[in-house]
Amino acid sequence: xxxxxxxxxxxxxxxxSKKDALGAKALAKHRYGNSLVVYKCKYCLLWHLxxxxxx
Numbered sequence: 001x002x003x004x005x006x007x008x009x010x011x012x013x014x015x016x017s018k019k020d021a022l023g024a025k026a027l028a029k030h031r032y033g034n035s036l037v038v039y040k041c042k043y044c045l046l047w048h049l050x051x052x053x054x055x
Contacts, residue, residue, distance in 0.1 A: 007043045014046035021047035 015021040021038040028034040028049070035052040 009041050009043050009046075009048060012041075012048045014041070014044060014048060016046060018047050021049060025049055 013024075015024065018038060018040070025036045025038055028036055036049045037052045038047060038049060040046070041048050
């Protein structure tokens with residue numbers, strides 16, 4: 001696959017639903033104390049987690 005067909009989010013874990021992403025967020029918070037945010041990606045239209053720099 002050439003670089004023109006690579007999505008910017010290709011290296012991120014993607015979730016099919018917001019509910020699944022929220023579950024992963026809760027698990028990361030419980031296990032590691034990570035503060036993450038859930039967002040719907042404008043490129044792949046799936047859900048990802050990102051670091052919450054506000055916390």
